[in-house]
Amino acid sequence: MNIKDCMNTKVCFCTPSTKISDVAKLMKDNHIGCVPVCNDSKEIVGLVTDRDIILRSVACDKDAKTTPISDIMTCDVCCCDCNKDVSDATQLMADWQVRRIPVVENNKIVGILTLGDITNDETINNKQVEQTMGCICECGCDAKNAE
Numbered sequence: 001m002n003i004k005d006c007m008n009t010k011v012c013f014c015t016p017s018t019k020i021s022d023v024a025k026l027m028k029d030n031h032i033g034c035v036p037v038c039n040d041s042k043e044i045v046g047l048v049t050d051r052d053i054i055l056r057s058v059a060c061d062k063d064a065k066t067t068p069i070s071d072i073m074t075c076d077v078c079c080c081d082c083n084k085d086v087s088d089a090t091q092l093m094a095d096w097q098v099r100r101i102p103v104v105e106n107n108k109i110v111g112i113l114t115l116g117d118i119t120n121d122e123t124i125n126n127k128q129v130e131q132t133m134g135c136i137c138e139c140g141c142d143a144k145n146a147e
Helices: 020-030 050-058 086-096 115-119 126-137
Strands: 034-038 044-049 100-105 108-114
Touching: 020 034, 020 050, 034 108, 044 050, 044 100, 086 100, 086 115, 108 115
Parallel strands: none
Antiparallel strands: 034 044, 100 108
C-alpha cells in the first residue's frame, strides 16, 4: 500500500517566522502535537512538536509571543515520498525513532503520516507495526536488523 493511501492530507503547517505562541494555538485548535515548518514554496525546512515548545521555549524562558518557531524547530527532518510503500515509512519511523513523518511530493508537503494512521490501517502487517513501535520506544534499536 502506498503512503498516500493512508496519510492525513489535512496537514497544518507554519512558516519559520510564525511565533511560538501561534504554533501552540494551531496545535491546540487542531488537536495535534507536531507541525511541519515550510518555506513559501511549501518545502519542509523544519518540524516542531509540543515537546519542543516545552523544552526549547518554556523551559528556556523564551517569549512565545515574540520568538519565531525557527528558533526552536528541528531542522533535520525525516520525510517520506507519498508514492513510497507504507513499509518504507515504518522503516523510517523505526530508524529515526519518530511517530510522525511529513509526506512530500516533488519536495512539497502534501500530508503527514502518523503511527496512528498506520496502526488503524487493517492492511498493514501487525508484526511490522509492533517492530516499528518497539524501535521508536527503544534507544539504539537497529530496526534494519530486528526480527
